[in-house]
Amino acid sequence: MGQAVMTSSAILQAKLWYYQRISAMVLTLCVAIHLIIIYYAIQDGLSAGEILARTRGNLAFALFYEIFVLACFVHAPIGLANILRENIQSGFLIRALPVLLAAFILILGTAAVIGVVWGAP
Amino acid sequence: MSQVGRRLDFRTKAHWSYFAYYLHRVSGLLLACFLPLHFFLLSRSLYGEAELGRYLQFTDHPMVKFGEWGLVTLLALHLIGGTRLLVIEFGIWKGLRKAWVQVTLIGSLLCGALFLILSR
Numbered sequence: 042m043g044q045a046v047m048t049s050s051a052i053l054q055a056k057l058w059y060y061q062r063i064s065a066m067v068l069t070l071c072v073a074i075h076l077i078i079i080y081y082a083i084q085d086g087l088s089a090g091e092i093l094a095r096t097r098g099n100l101a102f103a104l105f106y107e108i109f110v111l112a113c114f115v116h117a118p119i120g121l122a123n124i125l126r127e128n129i130q131s132g133f134l135i136r137a138l139p140v141l142l143a144a145f146i147l148i149l150g151t152a153a154v155i156g157v158v159w160g161a162p
Numbered sequence: 163m164s165q166v167g168r169r170l171d172f173r174t175k176a177h178w179s180y181f182a183y184y185l186h187r188v189s190g191l192l193l194a195c196f197l198p199l200h201f202f203l204l205s206r207s208l209y210g211e212a213e214l215g216r217y218l219q220f221t222d223h224p225m226v227k228f229g230e231w232g233l234v235t236l237l238a239l240h241l242i243g244g245t246r247l248l249v250i251e252f253g254i255w256k257g258l259r260k261a262w263v264q265v266t267l268i269g270s271l272l273c274g275a276l277f278l279i280l281s282r
Contacts, residue, residue: 062248072241089212110201113197145201
């Protein structure tokens with residue numbers, strides 16, 4: 042029984058490792074593009090009007106940033122769980138904090154994408 | 163810990179790869195903490211341009227500007243350091259690839275510097 046639990050935990054760890062690496066590959070591309078957008082956007086100050094003029098109604102922008110949010114949603118909580126597992130004892134926190142981070146990223150990230158593309162004028 | 167244990171423990175950490183591993187962890191953790199805040203700020207745009215502008219005015223503060231530079235540097239550090247890990251794990255094996263650590267450090271500092279130059 043004990044052995045079976047360990048094996049399923051090892052399989053879960055292997056899956057999480059794989060998901061984190063696949064999301065890392067997506068993020069490599071997303072972050073590189075995001076950095077270029079940052080450099081372009083900051084050149085003459087950053088105002089709400091300027092940001093929204095670029096993003097409102099821009100479907101390609103919405104698609105790109107939602108993919109970015111989803112990749113973060115997979116990648117960051119797994120990384121946080123790895124760090125917690127190696128540094129703290131509390132099993133509750135090791136499980137709860139990554140779930141909380143995942144929820145924050147998915148909900149707030151998607152709200153941000155909807156807001157900048159389809160938000161109120 | 164025994165004398166030998168302590169020496170072995172030190173030897174496993176006193177090299178560039180451990181330094182790169184440590185920086186990757188710290189930068190990842192800080193970026194993960196920042197993400198919900200970043201998304202919360204941008205999600206204010208749901209309520210219109212004025213509402214987003216109200217929150218964006220905080221970014222004019224010098225401390226926030228310093229934070230933005232730090233975040234861009236950390237993002238570049240995590241990006242290049244992460245690419246190094248992917249190359250080590252999925253690329254064709256070619257030794258320790260220590261040069262990638264230096265490339266990560268110099269690359270991220272250059273990205274941070276470019277941010278400062280362009281945002282002036």
